[in-house]
Amino acid sequence: MLVVAEKDIAGLMTPEAAFEAIEAVFASMARRKAYNFPVVREAIGHEDALYGFKGGFDGAGLALGLKAGGYWPHNQKHGLINHQSTVFLFDPDTGRVSAAVGGNLLTALRTAAASAVSIKYLAPKDAKVLGMIGAGHQSAFQMRAAAKAHAFEKVLGWNPHPEMLGRLKATAAEIGLPFEAVELDRLGAEADVIISITSSFGPLLLSEHVKGPTHIAAMGTDTKGKQELDPALVARARLFADEIAQSVTIGEFQHAVAQGLIAQDAIAELGAVVTGDNPGRGEAEVTIFDGTGVGLQDLAVAAAVVELAKAKGIATSVEV
Template sequence: MPNEARLILLDRDSLASLLQPDEVLEAVREAFRLHSRRAGRVFPVVREALPGGGVFGIKSGDVPDEALLGFKAAGFWPANRALGGEPHQATIVLIDPKTGRPQGVIDGNAITTLRTGAAGALGLQLLARPDSTSACVFGTGVQAGIQVDYALRLLPGLRTVRYLTHDGLRRPAFEARFEGRCDIALATDANAAVEASDIVITATPGKAALFDAAAVRPGTHLNAVGADTRGKRELPEGLLPRCRLFVDDQLQARQIGEAQWSPDTACTEIGDVLTGTAAACRQPQDITVFDMTGLALQDLTVARLVLQGAVARGIGTSIAWPW
């Protein structure tokens, strides 16, 4: 009844036990499948620059047959670093599609981190050479870390990881995170690191191309994470036309992803590979790219997962929300 309605609030600490990497991976896999079947809808993205250098965006969508509706308000506030906080901020709201009333308000930072890492993991599973043993990652932030973590979980043959920083300095804490799981060390020559790697992961603010196209050798797979706004890029000019390009959503990738720089390059949605509508059919010499811009459906399926878990286990804050 309207007067008995309640709203569940899940803060950062509440999510700690609700976000399990394997479960998030399956929720993201389902999001891509829903998108491929067009059972889930992705609404137009809002992504706008703010005074002071920040970016604010809204990603929203629904799955009508599963009564799933909601949005994520998120963006990037670089000044947060000076406050000791994370620049990426996100809040997810799940809504009852029958009434329009909110069901849950969820801290979206951890969800965004894990769902993006899981999407990258699916890209590696589907597109990277199975015999891949070496990777390089550009960036050492939250997203770079989760991308490497998932890569090591899903690719048992991955032995060597080289990372690159914007200032060329070591990040001992980043190395310590993966100690014992791989041979990890700083690389200072971007082109050499790319040339020596089977897998390249770019997880930076996406201000400019990070390496030369000629450094990418046949057989390489690239997960491009950082370009999610008009004008951002990490990959060099001339690379995408040489590649087999995979995206989460064709229109979105051409608007705000790496594909904005090569909009005429043919691309395949990763969900279509998962549903069998399209085939990856990787050849050993293929260069493959997964252009990851992030789908609202990823946020919604993972948010549903944690909200259901919270209700079942009595986690979070339940407050009266009469109408």
């Protein structure tokens, strides 16, 4: 088994490589050459943590495996980020474990890449203003990836804890964009593309906030009960997801479905837009991508990292 340590990931996987891997996974899923296994995600009753497994098999890339980990909201006291995970890859021919890869940075990169793919295919063509809801650890990755996917001129930001907005301001300065902290009503009215990346369990962005042609990448909801968007906003938008089954059970669209505001068949796969089998935005005023995070995305970036680590001679071999 090869081990690629978390400390080595930053020198191996770039945002551009992550984007390419995730875009390819969306296409493979739409062509039914790859599929995800059912997600296990549970509160463990200790440290308020959520822990689980996401896995799948990509028959095109021959990637088989799972990501184990979750969310520990009190990790600051340990000097650690809240999201902790490891990706395990297996040989699809024999079932033997082939690699263990640090999954923390990879999770941030693949999550940002997924929203960036949605922006590439669904953003209004003349989009100029990026709105960021959430200023946690992953928000910087999201902003950087979005700026690579589309040419924005300004960033607006909001966070439940305003003292954290410095991260968004610093990231915007890093990529050369002006930043302004605003309230949600102004963000919804002025932003052409909105990324929500919080751990909220209640709607933050309301239907009345969003005006004009807008694309929303809802990236924070990945557990039953979590929620960032008003179901009324979801009900008036054209809807896309990384995986529909996850979207209606643990993703952002679970609430609108539960309230009878939308049917599951109103949701399309983003992969079908990537392959050209779905027209995408069309004449819709508002589009929403529900990025629940699928195991195949983790496997794709982990498999790419393993190959890069082997080429650079920094993958450690361990007998198991």
